[in-house]
Amino acid sequence: MRKNxxxxxxxxxxxxxxxxxxxxxxxxxxTSISPGAGLxxxxxxxxxxxxxxxxxxxxxxxxxxxxxxxxxxLAVLTTGFQLITSSLAAYVFSRMPFRGRxxxxxxxxxTMMLPMQVLVVPLFVEMKTLGLIDSYLGVLxxxxxxxxxxxxxxxxxxxxxxxxxxxxTLDGAGHFRIFGLIVLPLVRPALATxxxxxxxxxxxxxxxxxxxxxxPEMKTLPVALAGLQGQFTTQWDVVMAGxxxxxxxxxxxxxxxxxxxxxxxAGTGLx
Amino acid sequence: MxxxxxxxxxxxxxxxxxxxxxASKKFSPRLRYSLxxxxxxxxxxxxxxxxxxxxxFSAFWVSLxxxxxxxxxxxxxxxxxxxxxxxxxxxxxxxxxxxxIVGYLPLVxxxxxxxALALNSRxxxxxxxxxxxxxxxxxxxxxVALVWRWLLNPSTGVVNWLxxxxxxxxxGWWTDPSWSMPAIILxxxxxxxxxxxxxxxxxxxxxxxxxxxxxxxxxxxxxRRLFNITLPMLSPSTFFVIVLxxxxxxxxxxxxxxxxGGGPNNSSQVVVQQIYDxxxxxxxxxxxxxxxxxxxxxxxxxxxxxxxxxxxxxxxx
Numbered sequence: 001m002r003k004n005x006x007x008x009x010x011x012x013x014x015x016x017x018x019x020x021x022x023x024x025x026x027x028x029x030x031t032s033i034s035p036g037a038g039l040x041x042x043x044x045x046x047x048x049x050x051x052x053x054x055x056x057x058x059x060x061x062x063x064x065x066x067x068x069x070x071x072x073x074l075a076v077l078t079t080g081f082q083l084i085t086s087s088l089a090a091y092v093f094s095r096m097p098f099r100g101r102x103x104x105x106x107x108x109x110x111t112m113m114l115p116m117q118v119l120v121v122p123l124f125v126e127m128k129t130l131g132l133i134d135s136y137l138g139v140l141x142x143x144x145x146x147x148x149x150x151x152x153x154x155x156x157x158x159x160x161x162x163x164x165x166x167x168x169t170l171d172g173a174g175h176f177r178i179f180g181l182i183v184l185p186l187v188r189p190a191l192a193t194x195x196x197x198x199x200x201x202x203x204x205x206x207x208x209x210x211x212x213x214x215x216p217e218m219k220t221l222p223v224a225l226a227g228l229q230g231q232f233t234t235q236w237d238v239v240m241a242g243x244x245x246x247x248x249x250x251x252x253x254x255x256x257x258x259x260x261x262x263x264x265x266a267g268t269g270l271x
Numbered sequence: 272m273x274x275x276x277x278x279x280x281x282x283x284x285x286x287x288x289x290x291x292x293x294a295s296k297k298f299s300p301r302l303r304y305s306l307x308x309x310x311x312x313x314x315x316x317x318x319x320x321x322x323x324x325x326x327x328f329s330a331f332w333v334s335l336x337x338x339x340x341x342x343x344x345x346x347x348x349x350x351x352x353x354x355x356x357x358x359x360x361x362x363x364x365x366x367x368x369x370x371x372i373v374g375y376l377p378l379v380x381x382x383x384x385x386x387a388l389a390l391n392s393r394x395x396x397x398x399x400x401x402x403x404x405x406x407x408x409x410x411x412x413x414x415v416a417l418v419w420r421w422l423l424n425p426s427t428g429v430v431n432w433l434x435x436x437x438x439x440x441x442x443g444w445w446t447d448p449s450w451s452m453p454a455i456i457l458x459x460x461x462x463x464x465x466x467x468x469x470x471x472x473x474x475x476x477x478x479x480x481x482x483x484x485x486x487x488x489x490x491x492x493x494x495r496r497l498f499n500i501t502l503p504m505l506s507p508s509t510f511f512v513i514v515l516x517x518x519x520x521x522x523x524x525x526x527x528x529x530x531x532g533g534g535p536n537n538s539s540q541v542v543v544q545q546i547y548d549x550x551x552x553x554x555x556x557x558x559x560x561x562x563x564x565x566x567x568x569x570x571x572x573x574x575x576x577x578x579x580x581x582x583x584x585x586x587x588x
Contacts, residue, residue, distance in 0.1 A: 013389060014400060027429060098305070108319065111324065115521075125329075175307050250410060266469050
């Protein structure tokens with residue numbers, strides 16, 4: 001009986017909690033279709049005359065379409081590069097022993113612990129020397145390799161039995177073939193997890209693009225959104241319209257890849 | 272596997288590879304092996320070297336100088352560090368950051384644990400609920416900060432309106448120096464609770480059911496089992512959550528930048544916001560780099576202390 005009562009209490013808490021989780025998103029959407037929101041002090045759950053004028057304003061006053069494309073392009077490129085660089089390195093750490101390999105791997109892991117903030121000043125100077133301030137390449141370069149990705153894929157590759165490689169070696173396959181035809185296809189779930197993580201990280205990254213990008217047309221969504229606040233101080237409908245636009249692609253990706261994301265996060269905790 | 276079978280039964284497919292091996296005969300097998308290792312490692316090693324490792328050391332070099340990012344560098348030794356340690360702004364930035372962590376960590380841990388416990392029981396629509404709780408985790412900090420700024424708007428926000436309905440005069444949140452930090456903590460806890468929940472849930476699912484059954488037979492109640500079985504079994508996940516939350520907590524920035532910018536009256540000025548301001552507002556790159564290093568060392572020491580102390584309470588079965 002007691003067990004049941006606890007269960008009911010937990011259920012109620014969890015469902016109320018879920019409402020708290022969803023409400024801010026819902027409210028952002030409602031605000032974005034309520035022109036003049038923020039001027040009245042009694043919020044309306046159902047807008048009197050819903051309209052998309054906030055979205056129109058957003059695209060009129062800002063190169064918003066371009067900004068969405070910037071974010072998308074950078075996220076796709078970052079993800080592509082990270083998949084390639086990480087899987088190649090992970091293969092070496094999993095399959096190709098050499099002297100000092102453990103030390104090299106430890107250095108890779110150590111870079112994961114470094115806060116971005118420590119690197120901000122010298123990286124900025126480096127980019128300035130290379131003439132990459134206010135360029136997409138400047139945003140992209142520091143994130144083409146990911147120690148986290150190497151770690152994740154190495155773990156996955158280690159669980160692929162080496163008997164498969166040995167059989168392939170007997171058949172005359174070299175490392176390129178074992179990598180491409182045996183190991184990679186077998187770690188597809190880990191590749192999927194890394195894809196989603198890289199994409200979301202890039203899509204949501206803020207500090208570095210904020211520092212590098214200057215031209216309004218080149219900014220990424222989070223940077224442009226942060227700037228919106230200043231320009232549309234009281235126009236909450238416009239600010240929320242921008243937020244909704246930046247949530248939508250992420251939401252779509254999330255719905256289809258939830259399994260890989262949650263697996264990835266749960267897996268990091270177990271290590 | 273099918274490809275291997277193919278190459279066995281289909282000799283011509285093997286031929287190109289053999290000729291390729293023949294072409295690379297000019298390399299000894301050892302050299303060839305090293306070349307492959309290099310070819311596979313360099314695409315990640317070079318960027319990590321250029322954009323993480325070298326900048327890390329040059330940050331230290333910069334921290335020993337007075338420099339405004341454009342002019343020439345002037346050697347000042349450890350002066351920047353000495354200046355920072357006695358600087359009241361830096362001290363208060365560290366205090367605000369600690370305030371943030373002290374408010375944030377119990378909130379996400381107890382919240383995340385309750386949800387994980389509930390979702391680990393026989394609850395309906397478990398996957399859907401788990402998905403909903405995780406939704407803010409994948410959203411960008413900036414969006415979360417903007418949406419919460421709007422929710423917590425002192426005069427027209429929906430939170431104060433709801434509080435008003437039950438007769439509470441809502442505070443000024445991000446416009447009030449004594450409420451700016453709680454506002455940031457609230458938004459951050461909302462965003463991260465799903466992440467903590469997923470990690471704890473994975474830990475919970477590894478707790479053997481027999482332990483609970485045996486304890487129930489012995490007459491242990493729900494709370495007793497929570498404290499004597501679940502929490503000790505969950506200690507590795509708890510340890511991970513605490514280590515990670517502290518590392519991330521000391522680096523808190525995005526939400527502060529977008530919600531308050533460190534204000535009002537510097538009431539929410541955290542360490543990373545201070546680094547940002549020193550570099551890009553005041554042009555004090557030397558001091559900013561020194562502060563980055565102080566923060567890094569601070570995080571490192573705190574993490575090491577936790578790793579050391581884990582033997583006392585973390586229970587690896």
